[in-house]
Every structure is written in structure tokens, then in C-alpha cells.
Amino acid sequence: MQNDVTREPAILMQQEGGIHRLTLNRPQRLNALTRAMLSELSDRLADIAADATARVLVITGAGRAFSAGQDLTDAGAIEDGRACRNTVERYYNPVIRQIHSLDLPVIAGVNGIAAGAGVSLALACDMVVAAESAAFDIAFARIGLIPDAGGTHQLQRLLGPARAKAAAMLGEKIAAPAAEQLGLIYRAVPDQELAATVDALAARLANAPTKALALMKQAFHAGDHHSLEQQLALEAELQSQAADTEDFAEGVAAFLAKRAPGFKGI
Structure with a gap:
């Protein structure tokens, strides 16, 4: 009997007008993540990184969940410390690094529950928009693990140390509207408006100056560990790169001519 990954791709990929969409596609398992699924996701991210026409990426889930996190039935994935380390280092960490390093904005469209590593995956994206019925379940403590796949980094950066440690240690489940109020995500919208909003x-x-957005992304990520002086120097360097683009010239020309700009992106 074939499994769900064999019957249909675990990651669906669509492209239209510079907008790429990756859909986690194990709805019968609430899009729980397996090593095979993460490898497939990594391959698709590499495809997008190599595509000069790509201008924005949307990551979402099929069915009623974004992702329930690690699939605990993925035999050998987390059975002991050695297996856990291998799974995190070989499968999760590359995906998080790829999302961070993509030279284009990444939107997470959280259509339902995001739990465990599903939270980490969503928060790795540049913008998170969630349905009001969705929730972010920081469930690691309930099975004796710590937030991984960048989870401790993202939670502390977004919530602050005190709130992040409490949420992780208590295994909190944060409803999407509360997540917006706490600054964990960008927006929570009525369920029926999620797709249109994303x-x-x-x-x-996709119609923005993509090179400038990529440089912004680089600057914001560096700001996590830079001193003010280091960040000022980086901003000067990245601004010089932005000012050498055709999009900068087009933006200034459009502003002076009082017309809409036609940015070309990367």
C-alpha cells in the first residue's frame, strides 16, 4: 500500500507572474513534517532561489492546518538524541537558512494550526498572515523537547526574553488575534479573507523593487547581532548597492513625474 508522499507530492509548487507558492501537502496528517517532506521543501526552495523571475514566495498549508510540526510517526527521526540532532541539522536547519537567505520576501499564509516546528517554519518567513481561527502552539515542552529550527531565536526576538521563555516553558498555544497583538505575526484576518489578503x-x-527588499531583509537579519556602529556601516554599504539599481532610478523618475513606478526587480 502506497503512502501519501508516494501518491502525491508533499510540497505543491505553483508560479504565476513572479509569485511562487509552496503548499505543504499532507492534509490528512495536518501537514506534519517528515524528513522526506523537508528534503522536498528544500529542493523547491533551491529551485526558487535559482529562478531569476521569482519576486515573492508564499508558503501555506493544504486543508485545515498550516503544519502540526514534526511527524512523530516518522520512524527514526527523533527516537533519541543522536536522531534528533541529525534531523534538526540535516533537514530543518537548511530549510530555515534557505528561507532567511532568499533574495525576495517570503509570506507565510497560516491557514490553521501551526504547532512545534510548524511555528518555527512560519516565523522564519518575513511576514506572517494568519486566519483568525489559527493558533501558534509552542508545544515542545509537552514532549520534553526545546523549540528548534530557529524557534528560540525567533520567539525571543519577536516576543522579548521574558514572554518567549514563559511561552516555551509553559507550552503556550497563542490564538492568531493574540499573536498579532503580541507582535508575533503581522496580521490576523477573518478566515474567509485570508487567501485574498495573502x-x-x-x-x-511582486511589483515592488525586489532588490531593495532583499537588501532590507539582509539588513534586518544583521541587526539581530550588530552593534549600532556595525549596523550604520552596513546600512551605508547596502544603500549604495540599492542606489546603483535601475529600480532606484525608476523610483526617482516616477516620483518626479508623479506617475506609478515600473520596477523590474532583481
Whole structure:
């Protein structure tokens, strides 16, 4: 009997007008993550990174969940310390690094529950938009593990140390509207508006000066560990790169002519 990964790709990929969409596609398992699924996701991210026409990426889930996190039935994935380390280092960490290093904005469209590593995956994206019925379940403590796949980094950066440690240690489940209020995500919207909201954001970003957005992303990531002096120096360097692009010249020309700019992106 074939499993779900064999019957249909675990990651669905769509592309239209510079907008790429990756859909986690194990809805019968609430898009729980396996090593095979993470490898497939990594391959698709590499494809997008190599595509000069890509301008924005949307990551979402099929069915009623974004991702329930690590699939505990993925035999050998987390059975002991050695297996856990291998799974995190070989499968999760590359995906998080790829999302961070993509030279384009990444939107997470959280359509339902995000739990465990599913939270880490969503928070690795540049913008998180969630349905109001969705929730972020920081469930690691309930099975005796710590947040991984960048989870401790993202939670502390977004919530602050006190709130992040409490949420992780207590295994909190944060409803999407509360997540927006806490600054964990960008927006929580009515369920029926999620798809349209994400599509509108993606279209807006696809028509933006993509090179400048990529440089912004680089600067924000560096700001996590830079001193003020280091960040000022980096901003000067990245600004010089932005000012050498055709999009900068087009933006200034459009502003002076009082017309909409036609950015070309990367």
C-alpha cells in the first residue's frame, strides 16, 4: 500500500507572474513534517532561489492546518538524541537558512494550526498572515523537547526574553488575534479573507523593487547581532548597492513625474 508522499507530492509548487507558492501537502496528517517532506521543501526552495523571475514566495498549508510540526510517526527521526540532532541539522536547519537567505520576501499564509516546528517554519518567513481561527502552539515542552529550527531565536526576538521563555516553558498555544497583538505575526484576518489578503500582499510585493527588499531583509537579519556602529556601516554599504539599481532610478523618475513606478526587480 502506497503512502501519501508516494501518491502525491508533499510540497505543491505553483508560479504565476513572479509569485511562487509552496503548499505543504499532507492534509490528512495536518501537514506534519517528515524528513522526506523537508528534503522536498528544500529542493523547491533551491529551485526558487535559482529562478531569476521569482519576486515573492508564499508558503501555506493544504486543508485545515498550516503544519502540526514534526511527524512523530516518522520512524527514526527523533527516537533519541543522536536522531534528533541529525534531523534538526540535516533537514530543518537548511530549510530555515534557505528561507532567511532568499533574495525576495517570503509570506507565510497560516491557514490553521501551526504547532512545534510548524511555528518555527512560519516565523522564519518575513511576514506572517494568519486566519483568525489559527493558533501558534509552542508545544515542545509537552514532549520534553526545546523549540528548534530557529524557534528560540525567533520567539525571543519577536516576543522579548521574558514572554518567549514563559511561552516555551509553559507550552503556550497563542490564538492568531493574540499573536498579532503580541507582535508575533503581522496580521490576523477573518478566515474567509485570508487567501485574498495573502494574494494582495504577494501582488504588491511582486511589483515592488525586489532588490531593495532583499537588501532590507539582509539588513534586518544583521541587526539581530550588530552593534549600532556595525549596523550604520552596513546600512551605508547596502544603500549604495540599492542606489546603483535601475529600480532606484525608476523610483526617482516616477516620483518626479508623479506617475506609478515600473520596477523590474532583481
